[in-house]
Amino acid sequence: MKYVVRTPDGELVYPSLLDVERAYLQGLVDPDDEVREESATTWRKAGSLPTLAQARRASTGAAQRGQMLTVVGVVLLGALALSLLFRDTWNLRLLGIVLALAASFMLTRVTFKAFKRPPPGG
Template identity: 85%
Template sequence: MRYVVRTPDGELVYPSLLDVEQAYLQGLVDAEDEVREEDSSRWRKAGSLPTLARARRASTGAAQRGQILSVVGVVLLGAVALSLLFRDNWHLRLFGIVLALAASFMLTRVTLKAFKRPSSGG
């Protein structure tokens, strides 16, 4: 079944909902654009369609930079922790263990954030 998408720039016709989903993932169709089946007269927001609401958009540059900065921070924290573990002072070794635990916690958070789906709001 064909779908018509109404954007601020005009209307586009897609051969299937899968094609609309691909356009949505590529940013050609926005959540605020209106979609209807070709034989229907009812327009719906693209973001309200279950198929499009479940679709995962690619991360923005800011989100990717945030992940990269987090990973770099964890690597630096791990390097400092490792260097402290090889010191002769027991207090520094203990501090190195605490930093290593903090680094593992941060890395767990980064990993969970990388696999978490974005909210349906965008």
């Protein structure tokens, strides 16, 4: 069954919903674009179709680099916190404890984001 996709630039006809899904994953069809079966009269937002709503766009390398930079920053923050913990002044030790807590919070966020991310290629 053919599907018609209406974008701000015009209308495109796809041979099947699988082809619409591929175009959606490639960024050719946006969630705000309207889709209808060729024989139907009602238009639906592409983001409201269950097949397209479950499809996830592949993450770019920028997201992976952002995660890597965060981890490197946390490692440096942890090293600074560790060096402050072994100082003689209590003020510096307290600052080291606060920095260690901040590093643990950031690592928790990194882990949660990595857990939520879909596997590559899927």
